[in-house]
Structure formats: structure tokens, C-alpha cells
Amino acid sequence: MKNITLNCLALFFPFQLLLIYVLKQNPAWVETYYSEGFFLVSSQLQHYLTSWIPFSLGDLFYSALVLIIVVWIFRLIKSRFRKLGTRFLEAMAFVSLIYFLFHLFWGFNYYRLPLHKSLGISTEYTKAELYEFTCDLIQKTNDLHAELAENDSVKVDYKFKQGQLQQWVFEAYTNSTNEDLKIPYRVENLKKSLFSLPLSYGGFSGYVNPFTNEGQYNYKIPKYKLPTTMAHEIGHQLGYSKENEANFIASVITMQDENRFLQYSGLTFALKYSLNDMYKKDPLLSEALIAELRPGVLKNYKEVQEFWQAYTGPVELVMETVYGNYLKVNNQPLGMKSYDYVVALLVNYYQ
Numbered sequence: 001m002k003n004i005t006l007n008c009l010a011l012f013f014p015f016q017l018l019l020i021y022v023l024k025q026n027p028a029w030v031e032t033y034y035s036e037g038f039f040l041v042s043s044q045l046q047h048y049l050t051s052w053i054p055f056s057l058g059d060l061f062y063s064a065l066v067l068i069i070v071v072w073i074f075r076l077i078k079s080r081f082r083k084l085g086t087r088f089l090e091a092m093a094f095v096s097l098i099y100f101l102f103h104l105f106w107g108f109n110y111y112r113l114p115l116h117k118s119l120g121i122s123t124e125y126t127k128a129e130l131y132e133f134t135c136d137l138i139q140k141t142n143d144l145h146a147e148l149a150e151n152d153s154v155k156v157d158y159k160f161k162q163g164q165l166q167q168w169v170f171e172a173y174t175n176s177t178n179e180d181l182k183i184p185y186r187v188e189n190l191k192k193s194l195f196s197l198p199l200s201y202g203g204f205s206g207y208v209n210p211f212t213n214e215g216q217y218n219y220k221i222p223k224y225k226l227p228t229t230m231a232h233e234i235g236h237q238l239g240y241s242k243e244n245e246a247n248f249i250a251s252v253i254t255m256q257d258e259n260r261f262l263q264y265s266g267l268t269f270a271l272k273y274s275l276n277d278m279y280k281k282d283p284l285l286s287e288a289l290i291a292e293l294r295p296g297v298l299k300n301y302k303e304v305q306e307f308w309q310a311y312t313g314p315v316e317l318v319m320e321t322v323y324g325n326y327l328k329v330n331n332q333p334l335g336m337k338s339y340d341y342v343v344a345l346l347v348n349y350y351q
């Protein structure tokens, strides 16, 4: 009986690959039947099951997966690599099952319609349009900095508890009157990651667990970065799996909210992408634009930069490679570079 189950699971794997191939060609199906259909129900159910648990159940699940793999390798060595056929079958069945659950509960969202198509906007923009958009962000950022910081050369201080920031982000989603973005449900399901230290070394601010739909954030990052990080993870929870789309949603939700601190987080977040993009197109112009910023704004950026610098090392390089490849496998062919698409969305959306 056990062998039949293992065989079925293993044989199921190539069928899943075929299904992914078909879905990749038909994003409209995925949008209608999965992202705006099945996923809405399944994710809601996952939230009811996990949101009341004070710690991340998904993190325990990940730990269990690692334990299963370690035990499997141990048994393989202990049996002196006998019964290799059975061990291989076990591995295939395991991979197939995890792959299936990953896609069923979240991963198919990678194949939904690209956000610019759902929003009916273009992805093209000229340097002049980027310049105008960036200038507007700089103006707003400077004005807000003048309001929130004690003087022009100090950073905006986020002297709030993490729970308070989290509450504001939930409220930003709940109160959002944005009708362009599909914000289908609002369940508070964000948790501190149990792996925040390794995440810091890996260069990660947060993640959504696709198996439980809990959002985890790295509680060690500077508080000023928490609102956009939390908003980004909620974007993932809403079914926007792709990094650039979650970044766009995080920017829009925080920038459009009434809370000044959320706005500041959102504006500087969007501005960083715009300035990076401008730097690629015209380094001198981008430097001239940066010089327009109040020095205190740069101190907020610097604080974040220094945080990550304190955790740099070989782990980060390994994680970047692993995650870059993960993105490529999951319909983001440019890997980590696909983050640039967020500028295309922002510039065109705000036109």
C-alpha cells in the first residue's frame, strides 16, 4: 500500500510540470479560476486556521521539512546506500507532494495575469516621464520629512512598537478605497519570523509561507522599513506572488494612506526604485536628483544600508543565488533583476 502511494505521487510529478506549462500559456484562466476563484477561498480558510496562533506555524512546518530531509539522509547513510530504488522513490514522492501543495495553496498565482494587464496600464515610459515622477516623489518626501523630523539633517524616527506599525498597515489595507487593486479580504495574519537572525544574514526582510499563508517579517530590520515590508507581505498574501507586484502594492497602499509615517515609508520606498532606475538611464541626472533630498532622508536610507552591511557575508551570496533561481523557476525570468518592473508600474499608474 505504501509503495502504491509513493508510486502514484512520484508519477504525478511530470503531470504537474505539464500543467504548469499549460497554465503559463493561459494566464487569463489562472486569473479567473485560481487567483480570483479557488485561492480566495483556500487562503481565507488558511487565515482562519492560522491567524489566531501567536507564533508562525509555517516556520514550524519548515523546520519539520528540514528534519524529514535530515532523517532521510541519515537512513540512507545508515543503510549503506542499499535499497536505492526505494529511497529514490521516497524522494520523488516527497518532492512531488511539496510541489503540489506549494502550487495549490499559493504558487499558481505566479502564472496569473501580469498586474499591468489587470490594471490596464502600459509598461513603457520615457526618461522624461521617469524624471517627472521622481521629482514629484522627491518634493513629497522632502515636505513630509520637514513635517516628521526635528530638523533637515536628522532621520525620521519611528519610535513606535512593532505591533503599532503592524496595526497601521492593517488599517491601511482595511481603509483603502483603491478600486484598481483587488484587495479581496483582510485578515490580520502577520508574525515575527522565528528565523529573523538567519534572514538578516541572508538579506531578507520577510516572506509568506505558501503552505499556511502566514506572513512573516524579520523583526530585526529598522522600524522605518517595517511598514513597507509588512505591506509587501500582505500583498503576497492577497495573491500577488511576484516580488515586483508586491512592491508596487506596498508602495501604493502606504503612500495613499492617511498616516504620515506610513506615507513616508512608502514614498522613500518608491523613490529608491525610481532613483535606481534613473541611475541606470542617466547617472549624472540621478546624482543631481539625490542632491535635492533633505540630508535627513538620506540618513533613513543610510540606516537601512548599515543594517544590512552589519550582516553581509557568504550566506547572503548563497541566498541571493538560491532565491534568484527560485524566482526564475517561478515565472520571473529576470530573477532578482525583475524588481525593476515596479518602476514601470508606478510611473504608468500615477500618470
Ligand SMILES: [Zn+2]
Pocket (backbone or CB within 6 Å): 206, 207, 232, 236, 243, 246
Ligand atoms: Zn516578497
